[in-house]
Amino acid sequence: MVSARNAKRRARRRGADHGCVNTAAVDELLRRAHGRCTYCGDFAQHIDHVHPLNSGGLHCVSNLTPACAACNLSKGTKILDDPPAPLIDCGSYASAA
Numbered sequence: 275m276v277s278a279r280n281a282k283r284r285a286r287r288r289g290a291d292h293g294c295v296n297t298a299a300v301d302e303l304l305r306r307a308h309g310r311c312t313y314c315g316d317f318a319q320h321i322d323h324v325h326p327l328n329s330g331g332l333h334c335v336s337n338l339t340p341a342c343a344a345c346n347l348s349k350g351t352k353i354l355d356d357p358p359a360p361l362i363d364c365g366s367y368a369s370a371a
């Protein structure tokens with residue numbers, strides 16, 4: 275079972291979009307973060323790509339975290355030295371396609 279799961283994970287990694295970023299996933303992200311910015315604890319108004327899309331990050335729930343507007347904008351396309359751990363796992367939300 276483990277090898278099958280790894281193969282699936284590898285296949286997913288090839289695509290930049292897994293279909294996992296949907297309303298349910300974003301709601302769950304915000305719920306787990308208590309509606310707060312991951313970086314500073316202020317109210318989250320944005321969903322930030324931890325590893326920026328234009329720096330090779332995935333559009334994937336495991337790469338998303340709630341952020342306030344100030345942190346999201348100031349972070350920009352920087353790649354963090356110490357990124358926050360994923361709040362939710364992609365596998366639960368990815369579409370079969």
Ligand SMILES: [Zn+2]
Binds near residue numbers: 311313314341342
């Ligand atoms: Zn913030």
Ligand SMILES: [Zn+2]
Binds near residue numbers: 364
């Ligand atoms: Zn994903």
